[in-house]
Amino acid sequence: MxxxxxxxxxxxxxxxxxxxxxxxxxxxxxxxxxxxxxxPMADGGEGTLDCVGAATGGREITLTVGGPMGRPVDARYLLSADGTSAVVELAAASGLPLVEPGEVDALRADTTGTGELIADAVRRGAREVLVCIGGSASTDGGTGLMRALGARFLDADGAELPPGGGALTELARIDLDGLGDEVRGTRFRIACDVTNPLVGPEGAAAVFGPQKGATADQVRRLDEGLTRFADVLDRQFGVRVHDLPGAGAAGGTCGGMLAVLDAEAVSGCELVADTVxxxxxxxxxxxxxxxxxxxxxxxxxxxxxxxxxxxxxxxxxxxxxxxxxxxxxxxxxxxxxxxxxxxxxxxxxxxxxxxxxxxxxxxxxxxxxxxxxxx
Known part of the structure; x- marks a missing residue:
């Protein structure tokens, strides 16, 4: 048998x-x-890196990056054997288990560490990056991730917003001048296994915010911030992600990457199945x-x-x-x-x-x- x-x-x-x-x-x-x-299988979230690495080989790179609350954490990603592609797990640098009980702040948590992993992979020559976005601790629309790649998120006075989804209620403009040619020339794919839209009663804040420590008032503020974020994305880039299925994954990271980095969302489960x-x-x-x-x-x-x-x-x-x-x-x-x-x-x-x-x-x-x- x-x-x-x-x-x-x-x-x-x-x-x-x-x-x-x-x-x-x-x-x-x-x-x-x-x-x-x-x-061994995975659905595009935690464990995907190990499954892909076991099937394809490559090299694990470990870095010290900013965790979801800014405290340094050690996180790893997978660089292919030829150095042209990488697999990054959001949970490794920006995951909920990395938040200590005494530092929970749903409004301030962000994805900067994940962006630092991606930036390192791009500097090493990766031009195709798969971002596995399960297990997020934040609801920042992926703004921390994109800030680490060179984007700036500005208020009406041109001042840069502080980290976290709570600050997005003051967002007026996104400046991509700092996004280097290497990042612009990289193909980003997002392994995603949820269909939630970015905002609204089934959106990132309402459904997943409480799991990340958000109170009812904080959920409302986070949803307002993501709505403002989506409005700016629509106005600046002509991409509407408010009600796009899957855009709410990982606290809106999927929606932000789709609009700003021209990323492609893929079924994490099917991608892993094909790879192995x-x-x-x-x-x-x-x-x-x-x-x-x-x-x-x-x-x-x-x-x-x-x-x-x-x-x-x-x-x-x-x-x-x-x-x-x-x-x-x-x-x-x-x-x-x-x-x-x-x-x-x-x-x-x-x-x-x-x-x-x-x-x-x-x-x-x-x-x-x-x-x-x-x-």
């Missing part, structure tokens, strides 16, 4: 590669001579495992589980999802081709215990599923 294992990470517990190893252990306990293909050759790996498979920390109705919306299910179903291969938490109904996933889904929990357990024991539980669940398949 050929078995393909193509999961996302179990965030806070196991990387996608570690999930693959755990499931493989269970498969081989049930079927020692199985041919197993490990294909998932379709090719599925050839000849008789069983496919996928999974993520939580499988629910949202998993059908462009997540790893939904893509793997669809590709496997197109080839007539049974596909099983394993998850730390399973939240039905899963009708949408089954319609895409998912054969079955199982929680790895073996009984009532505290979350902390589940997290520590995830590898063991994955192995046990995979073993029982394979025994059913070959029995």
């Amino acid at each position: 050929r078995v393909v294992i193509a999961p996302d990470s179990f965030k806070g517990s196991l990387t996608a590669a570690e999930v693959c190893a755990a499931i493989e252990n269970g498969v081989l306990r049930a079927l020692p001579h199985a041919e197993v293909a490990r294909v 050759g998932l379709a090719r790996q599925l050839d000849g498979a008789e069983l496919v495992f996928t999974g993520e920390g939580r499988v629910d109705r949202q998993s059908a919306g462009g997540k790893v589980v939904s893509l793997v299910a669809r590709l496997a179903a197109e080839r007539g291969i049974p596909v099983v999802a394993l998850a730390g938490q399973l939240v039905p109904p899963l009708d949408d996933l089954h319609a895409l081709g998912l054969t079955a889904a199982f929680s790895i929990a073996d009984g009532p357990r505290p979350l902390a215990d589940m997290t520590v024991s995830a590898a063991e539980l994955l192995s046990g669940a995979a073993e029982q599923i394979v025994r059913l398949r070959v029995g």
Whole structure:
């Protein structure tokens, strides 16, 4: 039997590669001579750099950059072997876990560190940069990122605005004179897996602001700031991103990059699948495992589980999802081709215990599923 294992990470517990190893252990306990293909996946957010690096090689570059609250942090990005392209994870420099409990300030958090990673990659010769924008700590429209590349965000008096989305209510003009030729000549792609618009009740501030510590009053101010930002983008560059699906990703970073850097938004999940050759790996498979920390109705919306299910179903291969938490109904996933889904929990357990024991539980669940398949 050929078995393909193509999961996302179990965030806070196991990387996608570690999930693959755990499931493989269970498969081989049930079927020692199985041919197993490990294909760690990601949806364009955290973990994408590792998946792409494992598939294509390249060199990790580590820098000290400004974190989301301005405090220095060490962050890494991937430079291709030939130095012409780079993969940057926003979460590495501007992610929510980098904000200490005592320094939460939703109005001031920004994406400067991510821009510093990009600027370094461009200086080294990268002319194609993939920016993976999951896990943002800020709602600044990507202005910190673009400021690090040479853009200036000015008020009505021509003074430069301070960092953060809260200051965007005073935005009057964007000055791109400092954007060098190297940056202008770089192709930017954004790996994005959400469809939220920039502003409004489903926008970046309203939906994701509270997750980043924003109070109700701060959410309103951030939404006003992003609206002002979008108005200026429309007036200066002729690009309307107010209600553009996906523009609200990463606190509006997607919308800002689309308008200012002429970036292209791509499905992170599909991009990773193409990079790691998932379709090719599925050839000849008789069983496919996928999974993520939580499988629910949202998993059908462009997540790893939904893509793997669809590709496997197109080839007539049974596909099983394993998850730390399973939240039905899963009708949408089954319609895409998912054969079955199982929680790895073996009984009532505290979350902390589940997290520590995830590898063991994955192995046990995979073993029982394979025994059913070959029995």
